Amino acid sequence: MIRLHHVPQSRSMRTLWLLNELGVPYELQVWPFDKSLRSADFLAMNPAGRVPALEIDGECWWETGAITELLCERFPKAGMGRAPGDPDRATWLIWVHFSETISQHAAALTQQHIALYDDSMRSPVVMKLEAKRLEKCYAAIEARLQGRDYLLDSGFSAADISVGQALYMARHFARLVPFPALSAWYDRITSRPGFLMSRPTEAHPKLYERDFYEPWEAV
Numbered sequence: 001m002i003r004l005h006h007v008p009q010s011r012s013m014r015t016l017w018l019l020n021e022l023g024v025p026y027e028l029q030v031w032p033f034d035k036s037l038r039s040a041d042f043l044a045m046n047p048a049g050r051v052p053a054l055e056i057d058g059e060c061w062w063e064t065g066a067i068t069e070l071l072c073e074r075f076p077k078a079g080m081g082r083a084p085g086d087p088d089r090a091t092w093l094i095w096v097h098f099s100e101t102i103s104q105h106a107a108a109l110t111q112q113h114i115a116l117y118d119d120s121m122r123s124p125v126v127m128k129l130e131a132k133r134l135e136k137c138y139a140a141i142e143a144r145l146q147g148r149d150y151l152l153d154s155g156f157s158a159a160d161i162s163v164g165q166a167l168y169m170a171r172h173f174a175r176l177v178p179f180p181a182l183s184a185w186y187d188r189i190t191s192r193p194g195f196l197m198s199r200p201t202e203a204h205p206k207l208y209e210r211d212f213y214e215p216w217e218a219v
Contacts, residue, residue: 002026005045005053007033008200009207011103012052014064014165018071018158020194022078033207065097068158080158088152092159095151098140099162105133106170113173113213127173127215134174138167138182145181149188156189164189165198172208 004019004026006012010033019026031037031051038049045053046062054061056074061067072081082092108130112122141163144151151159167176167186176183189195200206 001055001057003029003055005029005031005042005051005055007031007037007051007207008204009169010051011064011165013168013198014099014162015052015054015067015071017161017165017194017198018068018080020197021080021158021161021192022071022075024075030204032205064162065100068096068162072158079155080161082152082154082157086154088154088157091152092157095144095159096162098137099166102134102137102163102166102170105130105137106166106173109134109173109213110169110207113216114207119216122216124216131174131215134170135178137170138174138176138179141167141185142179142182145185150185160185160189161194164195169208172211172213175212 002019002024004012004015006016006028008030016028031042036042037051042053043049045055045060048062050062052062052064052067054067054071061070069081072078073083076083082089086092109127112127112130116122141151150156151163164186167182168190171186176186
């Protein structure tokens, strides 16, 4: 039995997308983005009080990078991982974990634009700095994608899922348009059924109510 504990439009979307690509049966437990993640029941699954938490065969896994590696090892036939000894193994690991660098900056901007409830708490300096850091991440991906359809020479993998989901969040704060290879790649991977099935439904509240959040200016 596999059960994913998930908040729509959060990092757990990365695991949901991967499960869809792996083609394995799972149950989905949707949580609100609120203090219920600090409840004793949830903390027993993820002591950091964050999603994802993945129940699998009597165990509970957390941290998206670890979950990605473990799921790809558990279900190798889907081809989402790259095993030790594979020529693309190191590159696969680098990009799987680079997704957290992107997500760190996107999370800081999510806090500034959405989580802070009073304008006096927001910092235009932090907003602009973190958006520029996202653009530097975009530039690194743009360079990697020159002459490639996917991040790895061997084709689509969980590396594309991990980075692609991080961009799904980050694009609310830094535009993809100035990066043509990145934009084409993002369009390519987000047309996959696995991604489409991981998007929030109308029944679930969205974390991001706008398509794009302009930098806030102090007045």
